[in-house]
Amino acid sequence: MGKNHPNVDPYVVSRVRALESLLLEQGILAPDTVDRVVARYEADTGPLAGARAVARAWLNPDYKALLLSDSHQALKAVGVESYDVLRVKENTPTVHNLVVCTLCSCYPWPVLGLPPTWYKMPAYRSRAVIEPRAVLAEFGLEIGPEREVRVWDSSAELRYMVMPQQPAGTEGMTEEQLTALIPRDALIGVAEVRAPALV
Amino acid sequence: MGKNHPNVDPYVVSRVRALESLLLEQGILAPDTVDRVVARYEADTGPLAGARAVARAWLNPDYKALLLSDSHQALKAVGVESYDVLRVKENTPTVHNLVVCTLCSCYPWPVLGLPPTWYKMPAYRSRAVIEPRAVLAEFGLEIGPEREVRVWDSSAELRYMVMPQQPAGTEGMTEEQLTALIPRDALIGVAEVRAPALV
Amino acid sequence: MNGSHDVGGMHGFGPVTIDPDEPLFREPWERTVFGMIRATLPRFYNIDEFRHAIERMGNIDYLDSTYYEHWLACLEILLVEKGVVAAGELDRRARLSAAGVLTVTALAAQAAVTVSHPGGISYWREGTEPRFAVGDAVRARNLHPPGHTRLPRYARGKRGTIAAVHGVMVFPDSNAHGQGEQSQAVYSVRFESAELWGESADGRGAVYLDVWDSYLNPAGEQP
Amino acid sequence: MNGSHDVGGMHGFGPVTIDPDEPLFREPWERTVFGMIRATLPRFYNIDEFRHAIERMGNIDYLDSTYYEHWLACLEILLVEKGVVAAGELDRRARLSAAGVLTVTALAAQAAVTVSHPGGISYWREGTEPRFAVGDAVRARNLHPPGHTRLPRYARGKRGTIAAVHGVMVFPDSNAHGQGEQSQAVYSVRFESAELWGESADGRGAVYLDVWDSYLNPAGEQP
Numbered sequence: 001m002g003k004n005h006p007n008v009d010p011y012v013v014s015r016v017r018a019l020e021s022l023l024l025e026q027g028i029l030a031p032d033t034v035d036r037v038v039a040r041y042e043a044d045t046g047p048l049a050g051a052r053a054v055a056r057a058w059l060n061p062d063y064k065a066l067l068l069s070d071s072h073q074a075l076k077a078v079g080v081e082s083y084d085v086l087r088v089k090e091n092t093p094t095v096h097n098l099v100v101c102t103l104c105s106c107y108p109w110p111v112l113g114l115p116p117t118w119y120k121m122p123a124y125r126s127r128a129v130i131e132p133r134a135v136l137a138e139f140g141l142e143i144g145p146e147r148e149v150r151v152w153d154s155s156a157e158l159r160y161m162v163m164p165q166q167p168a169g170t171e172g173m174t175e176e177q178l179t180a181l182i183p184r185d186a187l188i189g190v191a192e193v194r195a196p197a198l199v
Numbered sequence: 200m201g202k203n204h205p206n207v208d209p210y211v212v213s214r215v216r217a218l219e220s221l222l223l224e225q226g227i228l229a230p231d232t233v234d235r236v237v238a239r240y241e242a243d244t245g246p247l248a249g250a251r252a253v254a255r256a257w258l259n260p261d262y263k264a265l266l267l268s269d270s271h272q273a274l275k276a277v278g279v280e281s282y283d284v285l286r287v288k289e290n291t292p293t294v295h296n297l298v299v300c301t302l303c304s305c306y307p308w309p310v311l312g313l314p315p316t317w318y319k320m321p322a323y324r325s326r327a328v329i330e331p332r333a334v335l336a337e338f339g340l341e342i343g344p345e346r347e348v349r350v351w352d353s354s355a356e357l358r359y360m361v362m363p364q365q366p367a368g369t370e371g372m373t374e375e376q377l378t379a380l381i382p383r384d385a386l387i388g389v390a391e392v393r394a395p396a397l398v
Numbered sequence: 399m400n401g402s403h404d405v406g407g408m409h410g411f412g413p414v415t416i417d418p419d420e421p422l423f424r425e426p427w428e429r430t431v432f433g434m435i436r437a438t439l440p441r442f443y444n445i446d447e448f449r450h451a452i453e454r455m456g457n458i459d460y461l462d463s464t465y466y467e468h469w470l471a472c473l474e475i476l477l478v479e480k481g482v483v484a485a486g487e488l489d490r491r492a493r494l495s496a497a498g499v500l501t502v503t504a505l506a507a508q509a510a511v512t513v514s515h516p517g518g519i520s521y522w523r524e525g526t527e528p529r530f531a532v533g534d535a536v537r538a539r540n541l542h543p544p545g546h547t548r549l550p551r552y553a554r555g556k557r558g559t560i561a562a563v564h565g566v567m568v569f570p571d572s573n574a575h576g577q578g579e580q581s582q583a584v585y586s587v588r589f590e591s592a593e594l595w596g597e598s599a600d601g602r603g604a605v606y607l608d609v610w611d612s613y614l615n616p617a618g619e620q621p
Numbered sequence: 622m623n624g625s626h627d628v629g630g631m632h633g634f635g636p637v638t639i640d641p642d643e644p645l646f647r648e649p650w651e652r653t654v655f656g657m658i659r660a661t662l663p664r665f666y667n668i669d670e671f672r673h674a675i676e677r678m679g680n681i682d683y684l685d686s687t688y689y690e691h692w693l694a695c696l697e698i699l700l701v702e703k704g705v706v707a708a709g710e711l712d713r714r715a716r717l718s719a720a721g722v723l724t725v726t727a728l729a730a731q732a733a734v735t736v737s738h739p740g741g742i743s744y745w746r747e748g749t750e751p752r753f754a755v756g757d758a759v760r761a762r763n764l765h766p767p768g769h770t771r772l773p774r775y776a777r778g779k780r781g782t783i784a785a786v787h788g789v790m791v792f793p794d795s796n797a798h799g800q801g802e803q804s805q806a807v808y809s810v811r812f813e814s815a816e817l818w819g820e821s822a823d824g825r826g827a828v829y830l831d832v833w834d835s836y837l838n839p840a841g842e843q844p
Contacts, residue, residue: 023482121415123411317639346825
């Protein structure tokens with residue numbers, strides 16, 4: 001299992017198939033259940049709902065205030081229903097925010113999709129709380145010593161998303177254009193949003 | 200490697216042989232070095248020097264005082280030279296002592312030989328400091344709630360040995376007889392010394 | 399439980415390894431495991447039992463296996479414990495599957511199994527007034543329960559400040575062990591990096607944890 | 622280093638497993654590794670470099686390997702780092718050995734390699750007056766160095782009492798990293814079980830740790 005055997009493990013495959021067969025026979029799974037529950041994550045690979053909410057917040061101060069104070073209502077406006085546990089943390093010139101789950105891998109699926117593998121691995125989870133600046137530097141993000149780093153460790157059922165700073169040079173862009181600029185990593189807090197390069 | 204593969208690992212054997220060949224060629228090992236350095240541990244499997252020191256202490260109050268206050272001098276009398284880091288901790292009706300090394304596997308080789316595998320494993324090392332009574336119970340030793348358990352975690356170059364209580368019914372026995380009664384585990388603190396069963 | 403899952407502040411796991419091209423699932427079996435968890439949680443076990451089952455894998459297996467292997471272990475542990483599948487039958491079928499002779503028959507009558515939406519499970523509860531208010535100085539208790547807990551080791555005994563009062567939520571330490579929801583206030587607590595890590599802190603900053611009421615004491619009290 | 626080796630207070634490793642009939646060495650290669658460590662320590666590396674090399678194995682490998690596998694890893698790491706053996710040559714010979722074609726030639730001229738007796742290495746040093754005396758109330762500092770340290774995580778930030786002043790000894794945190802002996806006082810410090818584990822303590826008792834001076838503050842100061 002695990003890191004020493006990254007490829008298909010026939011033992012694991014057999015166990016999964018055995019379990020699946022038992023759940024199918026008992027009607028706990030239908031033949032199409034797996035396809036149905038993974039469909040939205042396989043389809044919804046971007047632009048993400050979270051990116052859209054951030055883009056709208058950049059353009060609309062009222063929406064931004066709502067997203068920061070009552071994300072439940074704000075998310076409905078970008079098509080995410082019934083997600084009442086998200087807290088959005090705004091990056092500023094003096095504060096950079098970063099999201100982690102040290103105890104497992106909690107992550108805001110409805111707004112960001114399924115987490116990347118690195119988010120779920122001990123290397124990120126262990127280091128994000130004790131040396132966030134070193135971790136961010138590995139992602140290419142140097143945070144100046146005067147800027148505070150706030151790490152949000154998702155230890156309860158609350159979930160966190162970062163609102164990155166709008167980059168200079170994107171004034172006048174539409175919500176659609178801004179949404180496309182915002183990578184998932186900026187919403188976790190390990191990247192910034194960059195203006196499109198001038199060609 | 201490790202727990203999932205307890206048997207001979209051909210990879211490990213090859214590495215060891217490769218390393219040994221390099222050290223032999225450079226004269227860092229001689230053909231007999233390994234035999235010579237393990238000889239005393241393979242020969243000296245008991246009675247242990249530690250057991251002899253404890254037996255003598257039971258019989259001789261002056262020796263006991265010396266063993267508890269200056270083990271360096273006391274150990275010379277039982278044939279252990281130059282071991283100036285041992286501290287002997289006496290069990291009493293109100294105190295039970297237990298030895299562990301949570302960070303690695305430090306152990307008083309010159310008086311107790313090489314440690315048993317359980318002493319070196321995470322199960323013992325992790326639990327001895329947080330639930331010593333539960334660990335002792337698994338070894339068959341129930342410590343009453345009024346009795347204090349002192350755990351000696353060997354975090355520096357000091358080493359620890361427990362002086363168990365002399366069991367009732369062994370008065371009049373010789374040092375030789377008492378030495379043979381004292382098991383290694385009693386000197387680590389996970390056993391008591393029992394009088395020989397009446398036959 | 400002071401287990402290997404509680405990695406916050408550990409060294410020795412190496413650099414963060416990023417695969418920019420990784421697929422959503424690396425193997426088809428991961429996809430199946432994902433679906434099986436979604437179809438059985440919370441029908442047969444709750445989220446806290448799910449997390450604790452992973453913690454119960456054992457420290458070495460936990461670290462030496464992947465995310466979806468954790469989920470598989472959880473399914474095997476909980477569906478057997480809850481009586482949904484029999485351990486022996488699971489083993490028997492795994493052997494048949496390994497030999498390529500497992501016949502799978504879906505129950506014909508149930509084309510439409512409904513699966514709860516993850517967002518549809520609410521952990522909010524009604525409850526009493528919170529004990530602490532924003533700005534209060536608190537200290538995380540020095541707790542080491544052998545069972546499930548969501549107070550990571552790195553925060554225990556440390557002082558913090560209430561940054562927000564979230565509301566009342568189900569208590570994982572009881573809910574993971576069949577001891578009911580015992581719902582209580584949850585706070586966002588700010589712990590300064592220097593308080594958590596001393597001189598090893600890597601600069602200005604803080605960690606915010608979501609902390610249940612019973613994990614906290616007023617700052618003046620000992621942990 | 623907050624690594625997997627620092628297991629004090631962890632759960633999840635299962636019961637203590639005792640084999641009353643275990644041999645001194647389970648395999649011949651363990652015996653060879655034992656001899657190789659004895660022949661090279663302290664000639665090529667010191668005890669603190671030895672311990673830290675094991676800690677540097679990585680958290681998974683550390684937990685998923687046996688005691689003598691730890692020693693082998695240490696030999697491979699340190700003898701390569703110290704230039705005693707070349708990594709490539711070691712790999713080459715391991716392949717030859719695996720193929721059963723490794724020829725071993727001992728250096729003829731050195732029948733009498735002398736090996737230091739472990740008791741013959743002294744860690745005691747001369748030094749200044751200790752800062753603390755028996756009975757003093759102290760608090761272990763909240764240190765999280767990425768390198769070697771002998772202050773286990775479970776004691777950090779905790780209050781204790783000086784039970785004995787051992788004397789002056791080599792400081793592992795520097796000696797493991799080529800930064801000299803920086804010798805300092807070492808104390809026996811008594812930590813009450815209730816201080817360490819709160820309500821999870823399993824009864825009357827205490828843990829005694831041997832603690833270097835620079836790991837401690839007076840109890841009144843913050844950790």
